[in-house]
Amino acid sequence: MMKKYAILSMLVGATFLGGCVDAPKYNTKQQAFPNLYKEHPLSVLVVPAINRSTAADAPELYSTTIAQPLAEAGYYVMPLPLTNMVLQGEGVTDGAQLENVDATKFHQLMGADAVLFVTINQWDTNYYVTGGNVTVGAAFKLVSATTGEELWNYNNVVVYDTSGGSNAGGLLGAIIATALSTAMTDYVPVARMVNGTVIRTLPVGKYNTRFGKDGTDQFVEKPPVKSGS
Numbered sequence: 001m002m003k004k005y006a007i008l009s010m011l012v013g014a015t016f017l018g019g020c021v022d023a024p025k026y027n028t029k030q031q032a033f034p035n036l037y038k039e040h041p042l043s044v045l046v047v048p049a050i051n052r053s054t055a056a057d058a059p060e061l062y063s064t065t066i067a068q069p070l071a072e073a074g075y076y077v078m079p080l081p082l083t084n085m086v087l088q089g090e091g092v093t094d095g096a097q098l099e100n101v102d103a104t105k106f107h108q109l110m111g112a113d114a115v116l117f118v119t120i121n122q123w124d125t126n127y128y129v130t131g132g133n134v135t136v137g138a139a140f141k142l143v144s145a146t147t148g149e150e151l152w153n154y155n156n157v158v159v160y161d162t163s164g165g166s167n168a169g170g171l172l173g174a175i176i177a178t179a180l181s182t183a184m185t186d187y188v189p190v191a192r193m194v195n196g197t198v199i200r201t202l203p204v205g206k207y208n209t210r211f212g213k214d215g216t217d218q219f220v221e222k223p224p225v226k227s228g229s
Helices: 034-039 058-063 067-072 080-089 104-110 172-185 187-199
Strands: 006-008 026-028 041-048 114-129 133-144 151-160 218-220
Touching: 034 151, 041 067, 058 151, 058 187, 067 187, 080 104, 104 151, 104 218, 114 151, 133 187, 151 187
Parallel strands: 041 114
Antiparallel strands: 006 151, 026 218, 114 133, 133 151
């Protein structure tokens, strides 16, 4: 049986009443992120991710997945190895050290127009009776490096189903198959899926052919992620 990808979306104001969920709330990019359309940053500095998951290697693995979708969205992404080298020279080795830093300092330090902060909230392996999954969840925030204002934010969670599939080996066989499949699952493709769904909500940059034309594009709003979640 083919593995399934499932995108878990927590809808704004969603409540469970009699098994029913409120309809998703849509918004346009222009209405949701007017500051981004006013400022039109060209270059984006991606700082090390803040890791709130239990996986110590999550930030390093995640950093390999973010530059491409940002570039495809029309932004110049400042080289991550250079960014890390400069930050390490300033004594920064962990994304959490930058959580409360004034974003305008990055313009002074590296000439960036905007700074992307990513918080990894989930990077987990889960098992249940005859199934399992790998979960990656992250929250994104783009902040102006000239004004310090927040320009855009979004969050998403992707769950990759690693259930064993065939019951040919009975319950024990299914459990073993699930354990092997889950252990061998690469988190990076799942992280790419998170990026794909999140970056689609970001108004495109100057180097995208739809620059200035996507203001009426709609997307499903998400609630903010609480600190430490």
